[in-house]
Amino acid sequence: MDRATTAVENAPTDLASPDDLRQDFGADPTAVRESDHYTDEYISGFVDKWDELIDWKRRYESEGSFFVDLLKAHNVKSVLDVATGTGFHSVRLVEEHFDTTSADGSPKMLAKAFDNGRTYGGHILRVVHADWRWLNRDVHEKYDAVICLGNSFTHLFSERDRRKALAEFYAALKHDGILILDQRNYDSMLDNGFSSKHTYYYCGEEVSAEPEHIDDGLARFRYSFPDGSEYHLNMFPLRKNYTRRLLREVGFQRVETYGDFQETFVDDDPDFLVHVAEKN
Numbered sequence: 001m002d003r004a005t006t007a008v009e010n011a012p013t014d015l016a017s018p019d020d021l022r023q024d025f026g027a028d029p030t031a032v033r034e035s036d037h038y039t040d041e042y043i044s045g046f047v048d049k050w051d052e053l054i055d056w057k058r059r060y061e062s063e064g065s066f067f068v069d070l071l072k073a074h075n076v077k078s079v080l081d082v083a084t085g086t087g088f089h090s091v092r093l094v095e096e097h098f099d100t101t102s103a104d105g106s107p108k109m110l111a112k113a114f115d116n117g118r119t120y121g122g123h124i125l126r127v128v129h130a131d132w133r134w135l136n137r138d139v140h141e142k143y144d145a146v147i148c149l150g151n152s153f154t155h156l157f158s159e160r161d162r163r164k165a166l167a168e169f170y171a172a173l174k175h176d177g178i179l180i181l182d183q184r185n186y187d188s189m190l191d192n193g194f195s196s197k198h199t200y201y202y203c204g205e206e207v208s209a210e211p212e213h214i215d216d217g218l219a220r221f222r223y224s225f226p227d228g229s230e231y232h233l234n235m236f237p238l239r240k241n242y243t244r245r246l247l248r249e250v251g252f253q254r255v256e257t258y259g260d261f262q263e264t265f266v267d268d269d270p271d272f273l274v275h276v277a278e279k280n
């Protein structure tokens with residue numbers, strides 16, 4: 001499937017079926033360390049609540065024009081958003097007139113993104129259902145930029161999957177393309193243990209995200225909402241230099257890392273890191 005909207009047309013329209021209301025991590029949640037589990041974690045209840053509470057306007061304000069400026073500075077015209085989620089960045093890029101294709105491995109996310117595109121500005125997103133590890137099977141164009149944002153790459157649990165996904169992103173780029181990939185700053189969590197600093201509050205104190213378990217192979221976060229409901233995500237804690245090394249090893253020539261959108265930073269300080277990897 002290439003530059004088509006058929007994934008959304010075929011996606012389930014009843015987004016809140018009973019199966020979608022509870023996450024299932026089994027008897028031992030900290031044993032769930034699989035790259036394939038993400039489609040079960042982003043259930044509709046969680047996604048809808050998140051989108052309802054973390055309103056897009058606030059997100060726009062906190063992020064500013066960082067990504068748009070970065071893309072323009074690299075003369076980017078076409079973008080493949082490989083972790084579309086509910087469509088926040090895709091919609092932003094369409095509004096800024098980038099030729100944008102929105103991919104994700106979760107049909108539910110794509111359906112939600114498609115709806116959000118219509119809601120926020122009447123945009124018809126061009127969506128593709130694709131898992132990163134087999135991206136080039138479903139995406140046949142080449143892009144000036146691939147973006148993988150919102151701490152998404154952390155969903156891959158084996159190095160083999162991470163290398164495969166990065167190789168697929170690399171192949172989807174034109175010869176001078178760039179990959180922009182962000183992640184939480186896991187180093188300080190791994191090195192210094194839990195601290196209050198690692199509870200992240202959104203919408204004032206209404207929504208919180210805090211690590212419930214962390215070891216070298218798992219960061220399990222709990223997301224708590226004002227109505228008392230809780231959801232979890234199991235993620236792989238990527239160390240900054242490990243991600244940078246992988247990017248170089250799959251062939252990217254130059255990797256620049258920003259901390260909380262700044263070029264210079266003290267390693268422990270930022271909550272988020274953004275890697276910009278140049279193909280040539």
Ligand code: SAM
Nearest residue numbers: 038083085104105106109131132149150152155
């Ligand atoms: N970028 C969006 C944002 O910032 O709001 C969404 C981020 S959400 C944390 C992560 C997204 O990555 C989910 O939509 C999930 O379905 C997708 N994802 C995780 N692993 C994937 C994989 N192996 N292939 C394709 N998509 C994947």
